[in-house]
Amino acid sequence: MKLSGVLWALLTGAVLLFLLAPVAVLIFSAFDDGKFFRFPPRELSLRWFGAALDSPEYRGALINSTIIACVSTAISVTAGLMAATGLSRGGLKSRALVELLLLAPLTLPLVVWAIALLQIYARLGISGTFGGLVLAHAVITLPLSVRILLATLAGIDPQMEEAARSLGARPLRAFLRTTFPLALPGVLTAAVFSFLVSFNDVVVTTFIAGARWMTFPVRMYSQLRGQGVDPITLAIGAMIVALILAAVIAGELKFKWSRRL
Amino acid sequence: MLAAKSARGLVAPAVLLTAGVFLAPFLLLLAMSLWSQPPGSLMLDVTPTGEHYRRITTDSYYMTGLARTIWLSLATTAICAALALPLAWWIVRRAGRFRGLVLAVVLIPMVCGALLPTLGIVNLIGPLGVLNGTLKSLGLIDRSWKLLGTQAGILIGLVHAFLPLMVLPLVAAMDRLPRDAEGAAMSLGARRRAVWTRIILPLCAPGLLAGSALVFCATLTAFVTPLILGQGKIPTFATMAYQQASLVLDWPFASALAVVMLAILAAIGALGWAIRQALPGAAR
Amino acid sequence: MFGTGHFIRASLAAGAVLAAGAVAAQDFSGQTLVVGTWGGDIERLLKEHAAAPLEAATGAKVEFLLGGSGDRMSKIYAERQNPTMDATFQNIYEAPQLLADGLVVPPDPGSDMYKSVWEGMNEGCYAMSLVGLGIAYSKDLVSEPPEWADMWNPDYKGMIGMAPYPSSEGGGLLGVAARLEGTDEHDADAAFAKVAELGAPALVYTSLEEVFALMEAGEVAMAPMISGYVLAGLKEFPGIGFSFPTDPGPVLIRDMVCQVADSPNPELAEMFIGYALSAETQKAYAEEIYFGPTNSTVELSDAAAADTINSPDEVASLLQLDWSWLIEQRSDWTERWNKEILAQ
Secondary structure (H helix, E strand, C coil): CHHHHHHHHHHHHHHHHHHHHHHHHHHHHCCECCCCCCCCCCCECCHHHHHHHHCHHHHHHHHHHHHHHHHHHHHHHHHHHHHHHHHHHHCCCCHHHHHHHHHHHHHCCHHHHHHHHHHHHHHHCCCCCHHHHHHHHHHHHHHHHHHHHHHHHHCCCCHHHHHHHHCCCCHHHHHHHHHHHHHHHHHHHHHHHHHHHHHHCCHHHHHHCCHHHCCHHHHHHHHHCCCCCCHHHHHHHHHHHHHHHHHHHHHHHHHCHHHHC | CCCHHHHHHHHHHHHHHHHHHHHHHHHHHHHHCCCECCCCCCCCECCCCCHHHHHHHHCHHHHHHHHHHHHHHHHHHHHHHHHHHHHHHHHHHCCHHHHHHHHHHHHHHHHCCCHHHHHHHHHHHCCCCHHHHHHHHCCCCCCCCCCCCCHHHHHHHHHHHHHHHHHHHHHHHHHCCCCCHHHHHHHCCCCHHHHHHHHHHHHHHHHHHHHHHHHHHHHHCCCHHHHHHCCCCCCCHHHHHHHHHHHCCCHHHHHHHHHHHHHHHHHHHHHHHHHHHHCCCCCC | CCCHHHHHHHHHHHHHHHHHHHHCCCCCCCCEEEEEECCCHHHHHHHHHHHHHHHHHHCCEEEEEECCHHHHHHHHHHCCCCCCCCEEEEECCCHHHHHHCCCECCCCCCCHHHHHECCCCCCCCEEEEEEEEEEEEECCCCCCCCCHHHHHCHHHCCCEEECCCCCHHHHHHHHHHHHHCCCCCCCHHHHHHHHHCCCCCCEECCCHHHHHHHHHCCCCCEEEEECCHHHHHHHHCCCEEEECCCCCCCEEEEEEEEEECCCCCHHHHHHHHHHHCCHHHHHHHHHHHCCEECECCCCCCHHHHHHCCCCHHHHHHCECCCHHHHHHCHHHHHHHHHHHHHCC
16 A cells, blocks of 8 residues: 555656656756757856847747737637637527537647638738737637636536526626626636647747747747757747746646646 | 527627638638649649549558558557556545646646747757766767657657646546545455446546547647657658648648548547447536 | 959949939838748848848838748748738749749849849849758768768768758759769659668758757768858867768759749839848858858958858859759659658
8 A cells, every 4th residue: 555655656756757857958958058958068057048138039029929929818718708608608509519610720730721821811911910810819729718618607607697687787797797707717717828829829820920920939930940949049938938837836726727628 | 598699699709700710711721622733833723633632542651641640649648548547646636735736737738839848858858968968978878869750759749748638637537536436445345456447447437538539639730749859750640731731832732631631530539429428427 | 363344243233232222212111021031140140231221221121021931932822912021032942933933023134133143043033142062971970071972881871861851952962862873863763762772861850950969979970961051050069070072063052032023012122132132241141151142242251261152163063953843843752752762
């Protein structure tokens, strides 16, 4: 009994180490002073972090990524919350079909789809625009929002909201006063994951983004296909990962994110 | 209950968005898979032809590539299940106050995107990476252990990327198990192994199935991981589609590849659905 | 060295830049020129030497669209009715195809910038830089700068790194292999059979870093690579060398700069290309990243001259392939490459 407990903990520890190691190595390698990472490193330094903070290109790319992710998240979560409410409270006959449609983008190989989307955008004259890019990001994050919010609403009793309405509250007000506060942790979770998917996307953005809206991952990917990844990129990546890590730990402890996926 | 009219109104924005930005290009992709390119040109000729489908289904190269992709997906799913079962169990029954922290660690690959962790894996298992560097300085090996550019390397990356998709549904399923189920069974004389095979696994089956479906789909269309960790030597569906779409610029053929893959996915989805219906307690 | 021809061309080029400045007297402020190129050093050099002066002279803004050149090809074809890019950098493997499909403005043989470039180099678009496909090698495993034939030494079987196909590097390797067999790239069977003798590649690289790491680890002996970045990257890797073979010579590879047809800002695009082809930009390319100038008036430092293709003799010694033919074979050869070389 005791021995098996130890084995169990060791196994768990090994799996957790496996999950953590690549990210830990990534962060560590950003401290390597050389232009190309090798282990053991010859010298450690903070110079790439300094260079990262000084570079206007990277700052611009990070700001772009953040703006795009914020706007597409707002669209995705708003549309997702409305859809989840309609689906879970509406008793629609076509519910299964609508759910299938909304979740379908999860299964599509994005590389080929992005080229088709670009052709349509070009016809409409919106390729390379902010609007076009944000809509594309909203669509790839929408399935996630819908999934999370459907699960959230399924756990909330609709009777409160109905009671509020039977007492004469307008529907929107009734929703905002009763269901919404209860759904807030789910909404935040959906927002965070939509944000991350949008912020990290490479494949769709490479094709759809115009020069004005070059994002950080696209910049990184373009290096990966050329000279190799710049240590500055690695330093920024390390900072992003560290930030995400902190956010996830806080989110998990505060909002129990993992239960909502 | 909402009135059907307002329910439709609520669903409309999401449906319109998905229909306009997702479905329309998807239909174009379907149509494109039947088009062709005139000789010496990369422009599109819209006369319908089934040539690309004939080429994919009759050429062993593409069928092998698709089969390899499915095999990698199955292997990833199986390894994820094998790792996630004990981990999820530990989280649910033993983690105690570390539960939140451990779950946060589990979420990492999911929230960091494909690119950054993959670069980390390159620096971990590459010829000048941490693993080989350590083994070499300990004098255990003198030529580096080759993981990049092999199926094993790709599997490491895929399992890492998609393990959370397996762990989370399993944790949810195990949370719903009555806490004293195994104690009761053991007090009735059941052996540990029997408790697992007779009680825990069957009750977790819906979670396992949901996790498997997520991991399988994600692996099938994964692009960055096999491209970088396979060093271009292990063609999978997504890297073949990328080569055709972005390097050869044969969009009709790339579209046909995507459609074939999607058909396979749909078939597997239908199979999964049928299994789920057959399971006890199918209604969630 | 400094003949009359040179002098005339120098003044023509100077005139071109002045002319660009004169046209700019009309104000372009508020307009944005979009240029597609590679991220990294090239983006930085273009920003400093072409975009900055253009912005100063015209009041317009220049923005760069970064990515691989294949991604840009996709974009140009997808947006053919409504282009958003004005100018784009492509390689020799792509530019003639764009011209054949009418998606770029043909280079104007009457223009000064056309004439400032080495004769015969503007193929499809304007030639931006000249680089040679040579051999990067591990000094530990290969004692002397290798010739092409040395790659076929049985000791190195399976230790050769290759670029993904289709690419200039892949086309170049097939062209060299065919010549070693006494024929040329039009004999596909001979070319593929010879390349297949190298064994499956030790890796298929998409970035230089990957090749260098494996060479340091002693797992890749040689890789056909394009001079330029490689020579710049070697400073970090003392154990790696680069050889310009002589029999046959290095394969001539060119980066091209194209003006996209029907783009939103044609005048600005043309001016940008003028700045990109100017002696100043090309000198920076050569001095900093060892990309040989196409502008025949550029004068280089000794160090840069030694590592770049910059004299008529050097240009003449390069192996020129029939790129139009290679491009036409794109789809069939990709399939053969996948099956006969990668999947051995």
